[in-house]
Amino acid sequence: MVSFKSLPEEELFLAGSTACQGCPASLALRIAFKALGSNTILLVVASCTSVLQGSYPHSAINLPLMNAAFATGGATASGVVAGIKALVKRGELEEEPTVLMWAGDGGTYDIGIQALSGAAERETDFIYVCYNNEMYSNTGTQRSGATPIGAWTTTTPGGKVQHRKDIAQIMIAHRIPYVATASLAYPLDFYQKMLKAREIRGTKYIELLAPCPPGWKFPSSKMIEVSRMAVQCGMWLLYEHEDGENRFTGATKRMIEGKVKKKPVVDYLEVQGRFKQVLASPEGKEAERMLEEDVSESIRRLHGWVPEYI
Ligand SMILES: Cc1ncc(C[n+]2csc(CCOP(=O)(O)OP(=O)(O)O)c2C)c(N)n1
Ligand code: SF4
Ligand SMILES: [Mg+2]
Numbered sequence: 001m002v003s004f005k006s007l008p009e010e011e012l013f014l015a016g017s018t019a020c021q022g023c024p025a026s027l028a029l030r031i032a033f034k035a036l037g038s039n040t041i042l043l044v045v046a047s048c049t050s051v052l053q054g055s056y057p058h059s060a061i062n063l064p065l066m067n068a069a070f071a072t073g074g075a076t077a078s079g080v081v082a083g084i085k086a087l088v089k090r091g092e093l094e095e096e097p098t099v100l101m102w103a104g105d106g107g108t109y110d111i112g113i114q115a116l117s118g119a120a121e122r123e124t125d126f127i128y129v130c131y132n133n134e135m136y137s138n139t140g141t142q143r144s145g146a147t148p149i150g151a152w153t154t155t156t157p158g159g160k161v162q163h164r165k166d167i168a169q170i171m172i173a174h175r176i177p178y179v180a181t182a183s184l185a186y187p188l189d190f191y192q193k194m195l196k197a198r199e200i201r202g203t204k205y206i207e208l209l210a211p212c213p214p215g216w217k218f219p220s221s222k223m224i225e226v227s228r229m230a231v232q233c234g235m236w237l238l239y240e241h242e243d244g245e246n247r248f249t250g251a252t253k254r255m256i257e258g259k260v261k262k263k264p265v266v267d268y269l270e271v272q273g274r275f276k277q278v279l280a281s282p283e284g285k286e287a288e289r290m291l292e293e294d295v296s297e298s299i300r301r302l303h304g305w306v307p308e309y310i
Contacts, residue, residue: 002188008034017060019052022220024184024210025131031187032129035194040098043077046070047104048138067191074119077101077126084266098198099126102249104134109145109167119202120174127197133212141215147233150278150287159278159287169301171205172241178204179241185228187252189238209236216272229268234295239302246302256303262310265291
């Protein structure tokens with residue numbers, strides 16, 4: 001049983017990063033590194049993580065690190081993994097490192113989807129983590145395929161009108177051995193999913209909701225609270241997909257089993273400035289209804305039906 005006390009003390013994400021206060025990506029990196037350990041190679045595509053790592057020789061990341069072009073996440077990983085295998089074959093490397101690709105939602109849902117799909121189809125042995133802050137935050141908050149209905153971004157000034165993609169389902173359709181979602185409000189759940197991914201061979205896809213204080217417009221001290229509210233209202237479902245089965249985990253499992261009551265989506269929307277405009281508009285109620293329907297549809301897709309108490 002994993003507990004906070006049992007986590008490794010070694011810090012591979014060091015102090016001195018250039019992330020904003022309360023940045024979800026930097027906390028997520030810290031937890032992921034604890035799960036994977038020092039024999040890990042980190043690959044990063046253009047995103048806030050390219051910047052928050054700091055600049056050489058003052059990097060906050062105490063691991064071998066390669067920054068790659070925005071669209072190339074999956075292809076970069078396939079190349080690095082092939083290089084590792086060649087070194088092992090030649091007897092120049094004894095223990096294969098874990099390869100971790102770290103990308104934002106823009107680099108995953110949009111520009112990186114073909115490279116990711118190719119790597120999954122080639123069964124490249126690596127872990128792909130998408131930290132999903134539901135927008136292109138590094139370049140100043142533009143919409144992405146992960147942005148939910150109603151959310152303000154600089155390119156959706158009146159609130160986005162289209163549905164977000166369900167990329168975890170797209171990855172499941174690739175028949176890769178492990179797909180999981182996670183939240184920073186449940187760090188041990190995330191840690192255990194990373195540990196599990198490390199032990200499985202093939203392509204593993206983990207997606208973490210990453211509420212971004214400046215982009216979502218809430219105080220940085222509320223980052224964990226907003227992460228928790230997303231799960232409690234069902235806008236972010238925690239689950240794993242393994243051996244062809246979906247399994248809800250943690251707080252989502254308790255909600256699906258009726259042990260805790262689902263909270264209304266509007267509670268979650270109201271703590272974020274990015275929904276302020278749409279909630280105050282004549283379309284506000286319709287956006288709220290569409291997001292509740294989005295939650296039901298996601299549960300239906302994973303579970304087959306929506307329990308009546310949800
Ligand atoms: C081909 C290309 N187009 C645009 C950019 C500029 N760019 C750098 S990071 C970024 C946004 C990345 O968004 P996301 O993947 O969601 O990561 P986040 O910034 O949210 O961490 C963009 C558009 C780029 N580096 N390369
Ligand atoms: S803009 Fe958001 S994701 Fe980017 S460094 Fe700041 S808090 Fe982190
Ligand atoms: Mg993003």
